[in-house]
Amino acid sequence: MTEFLWVIIALPLAGAVFLHFFSRFMREPLAGWLASMAIGGSFAVAVVAALPFLSGGEHGETLLLWEWIPALGANIEILWDPLSALMTLIVTGVGTLIHIFAIGYMHGDERFGRFFTYLNLFAASMLTLVLAGNYAMLFIGWELVGLCSYLLIGFWFTRHAPAAAAKKAFVVNRIGDFGLMVGLMLVFTTFGTLSYSGIFDRAPELLTAGTATAIGLLFLLGAAGKSAQIPLYVWLPDAMEGPTPVSALIHAATMVTAGVYLITRSAAIYDLSVTAQVTVATIGAATAIWAASIAMAQRDIKKVLAYSTVSQLGYMFLAVGTTAYVAGVFHLMTHAFFKALLFLGAGSVIHAMGGEQDMHKMGGLRKSMPVTAWTMAIGTIAIAGIPPFAGFWSKDEILASAFARGGWFSLLWIVGLITALLTAFYMTRQWVLVFWGEPRWSEGTHPHESPRVMTFPLVALAVLSVIGGLLNTPVRRTLEHYLEPVFEMVTLQHPPEGLPMFVLLAGLSVLAALAGMGAAFITYRQPAENWRGFEQGFEPLWGTWEEAYRVDDIYGKLIVAPGKKAAETAAFAIDLPVIDGAVNGVARLVRSAGDWVRPLQTGFVRNYGALFLAGTVVVVVWLVMGS
Amino acid sequence: MLTALVLVPVVGALVVALTPRRRTELHLPLGVAVSVLPLALAIYLFTVFEPVAAYQFTEQYVWYEPWGITWTLGVDGISLPMVLLTTILVPISLAASTAITTRTKEFVVYTLLLEAGMIGVFLALDLFLFFVFFEAILIPMYFIIGIWGSERRVYAAMKFFIYTAFGSALMLAGIIALAITHAQEFGQISFQLADLMQLDLGVGAERWLFAAFALAFAIKVPVFPLHTWLPDAHTEAPTAGSILLAGVMLKLGTYGLLRFNLSLFPEVSVDAVWIMGTLAVIGIVYGAAVAIVQPDLKRLVAYSSVSHLGFIVLGTFALTSGGLQGAVIQNVNHGLTTGALFLLVGMIYDRRHTKQISEFGGLQKVMPLYAGFFLFMIFASIGLPGLNGFVGEFLVLIGSYTSVPALAVVAATGVILAAVYFLWAYERVFTGLPEKEENLALSDLSAREISLLAPMAALVLVLGLYPNILLDKIAPSTEAVLDHIEASTGYVVPEPGRLGDVFVAGGD
């Protein structure tokens, strides 16, 4: 069976290639359906191929496709193990739904076909990333998803904002990639290869703690770029300039989780360096609360979700940093469900509001678009962490694990708890602002429920967001059992044992969630002026949040501007005048030397004679003296 | 076989030269047709080439016996890719030169002679012969820049010629010194690379000779700070000139460093690792930084070449398998991508007669195909995995990290900067809505132009996904170079991986 795994990547890739050349000859929906079928197909294959793992204990295997760069032990090979299988399922599953949704969403766009080309290409790249059997191939996927995100963010290139955002996304990601690259150099120098099999088995014997830390931190830099962690998260909010399905697929469900995947995959390395673990966890927690606080005050419906995504990713980093890898992956999955749901919902709203994204101009939409409203409600509850919805289980396991690890991590646990509160608050705030209260629409907008093709994915995802969490409950740890073979060589952090402990911790987080939701609901169901007052009450804090701590300006002043200055200095103050000047200077010197000597040729024969005689004397004297 | 490879273009040039001057419409097609023959030969050569270290298809004819100069040609894994690259780029650049309407005959003749010279440089195994080709190609290129270039063409051509000639002049002295040393040590004079590699020169002499050779090649590459002729030459040259300059001529430098400096002066090469490496890295970062703020698209690409060639030099002097393999294949990659970029810039220049970035904007709207190709090549050049650029850079970086970690890390920042300058340029040129009305009227790529770009794009993709077609031919030869260095010095190539056994050296 496994020798057909390449199909998983090949299908969407083929879709992309095919659409790239022929989509322009198709009428609108066809391209979309083809794309959806392509990725759906690989989902089907993945399901079949994953079956053997369900029984558990299966290690999976590597399928070599062809040699790529032998000198680096880097080949095009597919590693099919529980982890990659799970990731594949998430990517293809959620991906399919989003593809379908996009058919409706992108309706009427002149580059409809091109859009799906990119979507498929992205799917293929993401699958390359997760299925890679070595770091080099992972890096291929890693960069290609970056490319696709570049293309898709800048999909509406005729407006400057998306173009700029796309560039920003890619460049910031590149900074992360720099870390990853150097990490890979270090890995190669240490192990002499880049293939997982060559590395993980021998990590304990070959890695010193120092090297492990170095690699860990460098990988963290890479992951932080891809997964929008401090300090590199700034590109993600801007990325919302892209079409909403893109935000859902790439910037919520799949690509941004690549960082988490990388660290999880490299568990064997992190296992050897506590420093790296702590750093990862701390970065995660910090990002979680930081982003959450910003999300509190956003007005743009998608910005809220964007920062929420950053925050949730922070949770996942906290998890993997705590070495609660299962919890991390678990949250990755559930988050994929409900965040995709929320984004698609937001998309559906924007679609209905004719492109309006400011939540202050919405309200009361639940009547006109019930399906969206209630599915999004489910999403909100899920992310807020109310049992038995998906978010609760995963997030709670993370917090519990952090608590169980104790020490510094218990501090992080508290941070996580506060974040949970904030999350609940801003998500509820969003839902209420959009669907509750009286309409504040700008005139001329006639919101309407979206077509089936868009609502169906919402429903599907909603279902997943409800039941998805049951995959790994304190009672039945199916997921953990399923992933065991992947992590059997590393120490896993588990939540504390025993039901009472669980009840206590869960209770706390649920309490926080409820508090947040309650507060938000009570505040924002009132008429606008009231909650506006409420927000003003928090000034200047609220304003700071709304402006996202002005991080972009700071970066601009601290990094971009000086960099540009430096470049200009190099180009116009050094290269031309100094270096090139020296070159031309030499040339001019020779010429002017000619001009200096030229007067010797006075034209007076007697001068010539004098010179002649002088020369003669020199020669003679030199000869006689020389001998 | 190899001699034919060198002579076919010459004969072709003569044929073209005999066609009537008035029949301008004949010359270009004829030239393309002629230049396809070497390509065919090269491809055949590629197919029959055995992936082993030794020189193959070697031919030797005595040229003038008393001076020990011979016509010795041979091809190995290092020169083979370069020959292929040359033979591929020449037909393309000829076919791309429809914008050249005056004195087309001369143009074709010069280009073909240029091709012969370049192939000769890569095949020559006799230093005298090598120098003859190395110097001879200056002339046609000088004419190409000087006659068909843009405004400051004469200045650029002069600068190009004198600057590079200066470098090679000292190398000539070095070559003479080597040959005469050989005469003193072994009794008869010889310019054979193989013979000269047997010499043991004193460290002092070796230093000077290394310097002489390195200077010549460093100017050609160009290595910072000897690079300033390049932006001028590239910017002023006609499209074909730029393609061949960037695609092939710069490689003469990197090739020379690899083929001659490493083989002839192993001792000093080992000592020079840090100097050359540092210069290379400075070049990488500096070139990129300067490229960011260039207002002229062609100049930007030119400086990007400075940056990219830094990687090649770094890889060469990393003295590791990865580094050398990376250097060699990066030669090809850079030739393809940068060549294609110059081709693209040339296409837009033919339409708008300007290269100023500020003149454009929103082109993606009016010429999507063009934009597509441009973006593709940009990403290839940025080093996007799956495209060729990545393979070379990655090999170089990882290879050099094992021997000169610090340099490798700094060099890696070049990868970021590349994204910055190219994507920023792309943003300014292609995105947004086209404001200038002269941009609105632009026509998208014609079938001919596509037929030129498509093969390059295909190669870029193939080399990115399956570089092995070259690597397994390159690896043995690079390993041989390393073995020679190890054999003749105390230097030990750092083996990555504390368990050498897992390390899979390419090829052997």
Added chain:
Amino acid sequence: MVDPGWYMALAGTLFFIGAVGLLLRRNALVMFMCIELMLNAVNLTLITAGRALNDLNGQVAVFFVLVVAAAEVVVGLAIIVAIFRVRASASVDELSELRG
């Protein structure tokens, strides 16, 4: 009996005077006389050396120098006259159009 060295020295002096004169005078004719002076010095040298070496060839050589001198005189004066015809002056300083 006078030491040959004296003759040689005298010759050398004459040669020197001739050379300097050539550079100091601007009348083509006089310059030309200076050259004759130099050639005479050469002759004296040849004869003296020949005598000191007991070798007649020195004297023979003098004949040829004489002939050369004569030939030079003929052509030289012809040139001078020709020029004089045109610009009514024998000063070489006026002939300095070609320079640089």
Added chain:
Amino acid sequence: MVEGLLFVVVALVALAGAVTVVAARNPIHSALGLLGTLLAMAVLYVMQLAHLVAAVQVIVYAGAVLTLFLFVIMLIGVDKEERREEPLPYQRWVVGGVSLVIIVFAAGLTFFGDFEWIPAASTLDPAATNGTVQAVAVPLFTDWVLAFEATALLLTIAAAGAIALAHYRRRTA
């Protein structure tokens, strides 16, 4: 002794003549100075037994050459006097400097260096170098015969050249 005295006198005459050539403002005087030197030379030749050469010297030089000079001087004009001051910048300085170097060098060579004009000189054998017509004629027409013929070439050239130069002046002047 007598010979020594004679040498001194003649040498002084020769030098005086030479200086006159260089110093005289009027070409005529220069020519006369040259005449003096030429005759003094002839005497010196005789003193060294180069009888034939001395004779030729008087005939060819004092006779032919100098007459030619005078002829041309007349042609160009006697009154062409040269002003003393040097029109060319630096000329005198350069020449003076160079002459100084020469003198110093010569002096140094003579008084400090072990300088010999004729290092291979052997004891004089007057018979060997007695330049009678016959004695000179033998080598001139045996060993040196080709050189002697070559002078013919030289004279032809001189004649042809002179004609060529004069020739065209006539037709274009």
Added chain:
Amino acid sequence: MVTPEINWLAILPELFLALGAAAVLLVDVQWKPRTLVLGAVAAASVAAAVVASGAQWLEASGATDASGLVAFSGLVVMDGFAIFGRFALLAVTTFGLLSGWRYFESLGRRGAEALALVLLATAGFSIMVASNNLVMMFLGLEAGSIALYVLAGMSRERARSDEAAIKYFLLGSFASAIFIYGVALLYAGTGQFGLLEMRDFLSDFVVLSPAVILIGLGLVVVGLGFKVSAAPFHTWAPDVYQGAPAGVVGYLASVAKVAGFVALARILLTGLDALGADWRPIVAGIAALSMMLGSILALVQDDVRRMLAYSGVAHAGFIMTGVVGGTTEGILFYLAIYSLQLVGAFAVVTAVSGADTSASDLASYRGLARRSPLLAASFAVLLLGMAGLPVTSGFIAKFGVFAQAWSQGFEWLVIVAVIASVIAFAFYLRIIVSMYMDAGDEGTVDVPIPVRWVLVFAVGTTILWGVLPGSLLSLAADAFPL
């Protein structure tokens, strides 16, 4: 009673040339025919001379011992060196006459004298290259030089031509005086005029106070350095090249160089070989100065002829480098190919700026590539050949002299030389720039048929000997002096 030893073969070429000259003059006086007829006569004599030299070559290559090649009791020799040099002279003469043919025609009646003078000059220089005796050499030198003085002064453009003539004449006579004084001093020092005898003397005896010999050596070198226009004795060259009629400059320039260098090399490498340690540094110094000064000064010229003159100075330096190197193959090869290129270059000059003029401003070459592509192309090839770029004979020649100088231990000289040659590129390229890259006035240049022949031959050899130098190089290698 001794009798002179006569060896007609040894002087046959000179004899033919001289007779040819006489014939030209007489025919002219007698029948006043068209210049073409005179040309035919001249051509015949040159051809005869070539044949005679060929005969000498056979004789020389067949000779078992050297003594057979020494003629006229040592005044002249028939060694390969002389014969090679004479062949070069004859070639230069032929092409000089061809490229200047228009000029000779334009002289009308005086064409005869000009032709005769050319032949006589060649005869004189040909004696010079063959002579093994310093006095003989002096005679040849003077014969040639005097003829050249006249030729330089035979232009219609009186002002400049006169100036060229008087400068050339005065400085030339000065140089000759210095040369012959040097000869006299050498005689005083060694008691010999004959070079072979001088060599034997110097190798047999140790001269305790060699000062006088050294002074003589220095003066001789200076005298010949003037003829070959080596710095600082080059000052006449630019003015004469520019002032003399274009039709003869090519001949005048190259013939003097060939003869001068052959003579110089012969003196230094045979007669004074023993003093190599003394003269090599001096010659090297002169060479370095010439190369640098020549290249730098040529860089700032705006007149093609002056440019060529200064480049000639630089080339004198390069050939001197060969003399330092001390093997004849470098010197002779370089001389041969350079003199041909020089004649060819001046053939172009005559074609572009008229045969009897001194107007050769660089501006008048603008856009020549459009007006007359072939002319421009051949000029370009010749210039690149002089510049010494590969695939031209110039490169082989330069390489040869460099290699020999290096093997003699004059590394510094070679370094200077290569740098100088790079500077030299610049001004050769300047001419090419104005021919190919500057837009110039339209119209066409008509290239006289004989000039075309010259160009074909010059360009052909430049490329041929650049690609396959073996043929000429081996000849040159065998043509060592006795």
